[in-house]
Amino acid sequence: MSYIDIVPIGDIEEPLLLFLKQSLFQTFKIETKIRRQRFDLSSVYDPTRNQYHSSGLLLQLINDAPPEALKIIGVTELDLFIPIFTFLFGEAQLEGKGAIVSAHRLHNPFYGLPENKDLFKNRLSKESIHELGHTFGLIHCFNLRCVMNTSTYVEDIDQKSANFCRTCERKVFQWQEGKNI
Amino acid sequence: MASTFNPGMEEEMDSQSIGILIVDDEFSVRDSLYNWFKVEGYRVDTGANATEALKKLQESQWDIVLLDIKMPGMDGIELQKHIKKIDKTIAVIIITAYATVDTAVEAMKDGAFDYISKPIDPDKLSILIRNAINQRRLVAENIQLKQKVEELSLQDEIVGESPQIKKIQEMIEVVAQTDATVLIRGESGTGKELVAQAIHGKSNRRYFPIISINCGSLAEGILESELFGHEKGAFTGAQYKRKGKLEMANGGTIFFDEIGNIPPKMQMDLLRVIETKQFAPLGSNKIINVDFRVIAATNTDLEKEVAEKNFREDFYYRLNVFSIHIPPLRERPADIPQLAHYFLKKYAQSMNKKVTDISPEAMKILTEYDWPGNIRELRNSIERALVVVGKKSRIEKEDMNLPHLVRPTTLEADSLEDLERVHIQRILEKNSWNISKSAEILKIDRVTLYNKIKKFNLQK
Numbered sequence: 205m206s207y208i209d210i211v212p213i214g215d216i217e218e219p220l221l222l223f224l225k226q227s228l229f230q231t232f233k234i235e236t237k238i239r240r241q242r243f244d245l246s247s248v249y250d251p252t253r254n255q256y257h258s259s260g261l262l263l264q265l266i267n268d269a270p271p272e273a274l275k276i277i278g279v280t281e282l283d284l285f286i287p288i289f290t291f292l293f294g295e296a297q298l299e300g301k302g303a304i305v306s307a308h309r310l311h312n313p314f315y316g317l318p319e320n321k322d323l324f325k326n327r328l329s330k331e332s333i334h335e336l337g338h339t340f341g342l343i344h345c346f347n348l349r350c351v352m353n354t355s356t357y358v359e360d361i362d363q364k365s366a367n368f369c370r371t372c373e374r375k376v377f378q379w380q381e382g383k384n385i
Numbered sequence: 386m387a388s389t390f391n392p393g394m395e396e397e398m399d400s401q402s403i404g405i406l407i408v409d410d411e412f413s414v415r416d417s418l419y420n421w422f423k424v425e426g427y428r429v430d431t432g433a434n435a436t437e438a439l440k441k442l443q444e445s446q447w448d449i450v451l452l453d454i455k456m457p458g459m460d461g462i463e464l465q466k467h468i469k470k471i472d473k474t475i476a477v478i479i480i481t482a483y484a485t486v487d488t489a490v491e492a493m494k495d496g497a498f499d500y501i502s503k504p505i506d507p508d509k510l511s512i513l514i515r516n517a518i519n520q521r522r523l524v525a526e527n528i529q530l531k532q533k534v535e536e537l538s539l540q541d542e543i544v545g546e547s548p549q550i551k552k553i554q555e556m557i558e559v560v561a562q563t564d565a566t567v568l569i570r571g572e573s574g575t576g577k578e579l580v581a582q583a584i585h586g587k588s589n590r591r592y593f594p595i596i597s598i599n600c601g602s603l604a605e606g607i608l609e610s611e612l613f614g615h616e617k618g619a620f621t622g623a624q625y626k627r628k629g630k631l632e633m634a635n636g637g638t639i640f641f642d643e644i645g646n647i648p649p650k651m652q653m654d655l656l657r658v659i660e661t662k663q664f665a666p667l668g669s670n671k672i673i674n675v676d677f678r679v680i681a682a683t684n685t686d687l688e689k690e691v692a693e694k695n696f697r698e699d700f701y702y703r704l705n706v707f708s709i710h711i712p713p714l715r716e717r718p719a720d721i722p723q724l725a726h727y728f729l730k731k732y733a734q735s736m737n738k739k740v741t742d743i744s745p746e747a748m749k750i751l752t753e754y755d756w757p758g759n760i761r762e763l764r765n766s767i768e769r770a771l772v773v774v775g776k777k778s779r780i781e782k783e784d785m786n787l788p789h790l791v792r793p794t795t796l797e798a799d800s801l802e803d804l805e806r807v808h809i810q811r812i813l814e815k816n817s818w819n820i821s822k823s824a825e826i827l828k829i830d831r832v833t834l835y836n837k838i839k840k841f842n843l844q845k
Contacts, residue, residue, distance in 0.1 A: 253504075288417045290506045298424060343426045354425065356511045 206274035206385050207235040208336065211265060213243055213280035213304070220325065224279065227329040227366065228336065232376065234274060234385065241268055250285070258284035258295045258304060266302040274385065275339050277332055278304040293355065294331050296338035299379075303335035309358060327361045337368070340376045345369055403518055404428040404446060408438040408464065409453040409480065414503075418451060421507075435459035435467070442471050449517050452497075453480045454488050462492050469496055474524050476517035480505070534592060543576065543583055544727045545720035549712045553580065560707050561587035566659070568644075568704045569682040571711030574761030577682035578642060580709060585638040590678055593637030596630045600651075601643030608651060609667065616668035631664060634677040644704065645685030645696065652700045659703055679704070714756040714763065721752045724760060728767040729780065736771055742779035750785050786815065806841040809834070813843065 208228055212221060225236045248260035265278045284292045284306040293310070296303035310327040312320050333351050345352035350369035355361045368376060405427050407418045415431040422429040432438035435458055438450070450468055454461035465477050479500035481489040489500035498517050501509060543554060560567055561584045569577040578597065585595040603611060614629025631639060641647070647655070658664045659679055663672050681704050690696035714721065725743055733740045743751070747770075756762055770784040777784075809827065816822045824834040837843075 285504070286413070286417050288414045288503060288505055289421075289510075290504045292507070298420070338424060343424050354511075356508050 206272070207237050208232060209269060209273035209276040210236055210238045211241050211276060211278045212238070213241075213261060213265075213278045214245070214282055216279055216281065216307075220328070221279070223325055224329060224332055228277075228332060231333050231367070232336065232340075234380075237273075239270070241265070245282075253285055254283070255285040255291070256280075256282045258286050258292050258306075262295055262297070262302055262304045265304060266297075269301065273301075274383075275336055276302045277336055278302070279307065279328070279332065280304065281307050283308040293361075294335040296335040298338050298343075299341040300339055303332075303339050305331045305335050310361070315358065323362065326366065327358065330361055330364065330366050331355075333366060333368075337372065337376065340379045342368075342372050342375055345372050347371075402428075403448050404430075405449045405451065405514075406430055406432065406438065406441055406447045407451045408432045408435070408456070408461070409451070410434060410456045411453070414453070414480070421510075435464040438464060439467060439471075442468060442475075447472075447475055448521050449476045449478060449498075449514065451478050451480055454492065455482070462488065462495065465492055465495055465497060474521065474528075476521055478513060478517060531592065542727070543579060544724050545717065546723060547717040547719045549717050550720055553709060553711060556707075556709050557583050557587065560584060560709075562589075563707075564588075564678050566679045566704055566706040567681070568687075568706070568708045569680065569711065570687075570708060571682075571684060572713045572759055573684050574759030575711040575713060576760050577684075577711060578640065580711060581638070581640045581680040581682060584680060585640075585678075588638070588678065590637045594634060595638040595640055596634040597640040597642060598630050599642045601646035605648045605651060608648070609654070612651075612655070613664055614666040616666055629664075629666060631658060631675055631677070632666075632673055635675045636677070638678045638680055641679070641681040643683060643685075644681040645683040645687055645690060649695070649697065652697045656697065656700045656703055714759045718752050721756075721763065722748060724763055725751050725767055728764050729771070732768045732771050738771055738774070740771060740774055740778060740780060744779050744781045746782040747780050747785050750782060750787065754787050783814070786817070805837075806843070809837050809841065810843050813838075 210221060210224055210228065221238050225238055228234075229236045243261065243264050245256065248257040248264075249255075250257060261278060261280070261282075261284070265276055269276045284295070284304065286292060286295070291309060292306065294303065294305040305328065307324070307328050308314065310331065311324055312318060330351055334355070337352050342352050344354040347353060347369040348363065349365045349367075350372055351364055351366055352368065352372045353360070353364045355364070367373075405422050407415050407422075407429065408431070409415050409418075410433055412433075415433065419429050419431050430441055432441055434456055438452075441447075442450075452461045452465060452468075456464075459467075461479060465479075468475055468477060473496070476498035477492075477496070479489045479492045479497045480503060481500055482503050486500075486502065489497075489502075493500060498520065499513055501513055543550065543557070545551075557580060567581070567584060569580050571577050581597075582595060585591060598608075598611060600608060610627070610629070612629050612631050614627050614632055617626045641655075658675075662675050662677075664675070665672050687696055687701055687705070691698050691701050714724075722743075725748065729740065729743060732738075751763070751766075758765075766785065766787060767780070769786060770780045773786075774780055774784050809823075812823045812826055816826070820831055820834055824831045827834065829837075
């Protein structure tokens with residue numbers, strides 16, 4: 205039976221993982237599981253930037269993925285980067301298996317504002333759905349309410365909904381049908 | 386690893402049609418940016434060096450090139466010069482390390498759209514790409530509009546092969562390149578406004594408007610308001626603020642038609658505006674600076690009007706800097722066939738008629754006619770002939786309806802009987818062979834007219 209593998213990278217609160225488990229299941233209609241895995245963080249840490257190389261972490265995530273997992277998403281509080289960019293909210297393999305999402309810049313205090321736990325949870329959920337959406341072959345959507353709409357700023361995440369638009373939703377389920385899921 | 390990233394950019398345009406070429410010698414940079422743009426839905430390709438980039442630039446159309454400055458072989462600055470030779474409208478975005486910002490500034494002086502430092506802030510890249518796309522769209526629109534203006538400026542041509550017309554065309558070419566005031570003189574219907582439009586259309590002001598004002602058709606008070614504009618409440622009935630034609634012509638040309646009919650007070654006011662390029666709208670103290678070229682036209686004898694003190698001498702000299710005289714059509718009959726065919730083609734197209742020619746007999750009528758109304762009358766005659774031509778493929782003699790078809794000088798009618806024949810034929814043709822109407826005009830009864838037609842063997 206296919207499932208979506210949710211893997212915390214570093215410390216992630218259990219209730220948050222359970223919230224994600226639920227919201228990803230509701231969106232993709234695929235069973236979700238939480239799995240713990242060890243990561244070699246020192247190999248992906250850049251001391252000059254004080255950030256973690258996103259692609260390196262994603263590679264570790266995929267290399268250790270169980271074969272029966274349909275998709276795998278790593279969730280971390282670490283601040284992610286790739287060399288050309290200053291930061292990333294997340295990274296995904298387009299129509300591939302893995303994705304990673306960083307909660308680091310989704311917290312209000314990062315922007316000097318008081319913490320809002322509900323807002324944070326929703327942001328993380330939207331970004332996780334968004335990155336997993338890419339693994340189902342979706343590119344960014346022009347529909348401002350669609351979860352696949354691009355998010356340049358954290359406020360953009362708040363503007364969009366946690367749902368796919370009809371077109372993107374159809375594509376996700378067509379992709380699943382194509383794989384007999 | 387084929388990875389995708391978020392954040393991304395918000396773009397309202399059809400991103401599939403936008404092509405982005407990434408040129409960088411570092412694989413990780415090319416790969417990261419490739420994936421980042423790919424997930425946005427752009428058409429993306431990469432080049433590891435100048436040679437690869439130039440090959441891809443020749444192979445297909447690119448809108449944006451992201452270009453690294455430091456590359457082995459030809460560097461980004463040099464490559465940008467080659468890119469601009471291929472397509473100067475491509476938006477080049479320079480990617481640079483902090484240490485080479487000075488070089489990036491140099492690249493911008495060479496025409497780069499902008500530069501971005503490594504590591505790139507995704508927010509900034511989003512905005513930069515969006516701005517570059519908008520700029521490309523504006524450039525494309527600008528080119529399109531300019532083409533449209535060129536087409537429009539060529540809509541009505543100055544047609545003719547006669548020495549007089551060739552001379553006028555040469556004068557237009559010469560004066561269009563200057564900002565000199567032009568006075569166009571000629572009888573009504575000779576095409577003075579067309580010459581004014583041609584001068585404007587060939588001048589550097591062609592992307593700005595040409596504003597026409599008929600000085601003869603407006604009362605003095607209205608003319609003043611039309612020219613200078615007015616503030617709300619400047620006079621009774623001025624319910625709204627209104628921009629005057631002088632202000633509307635800013636950057637372009639103002640064309641004063643029938644300048645000879647302008648009232649003396651307005652002559653003084655206009656002279657001042659033309660001299661200073663400044664004026665205040667009616668009811669306003671605010672001075673408006675304007676920049677326009679003046680072209681005026683008249684069919685009146687301005688020298689006579691100056692002598693009779695009806696036209697200010699100083700205004701006359703200010704207008705008469707470069708004078709173009711358009712001869713009446715009767716003085717250049719050689720141009721008639723070409724003009725007739727020009728109008729035939731134009732109106733046949735607009736009326737969706739498949740009329741392609743004018744019969745020799747009809748052309749003979751056209752070339753022998755005096756054309757007191759000049760080109761305007763010829764144009765109207767061809768337009769009318771096309772209305773009555775029916776399904777024929779050429780205009781025939783009977784399709785023409787000119788008030789004075791035959792000039793007295795060309796009449797082969799020395800005898801009283803010949804004159805009668807020609808006169809009856811003319812009246813019949815003028816009235817489309819309506820017997821009752823023609824008989825009424827000739828003040829004879831219908832039977833007599835039938836008899837005359839039979840006697841003179843007159844035919845439609």
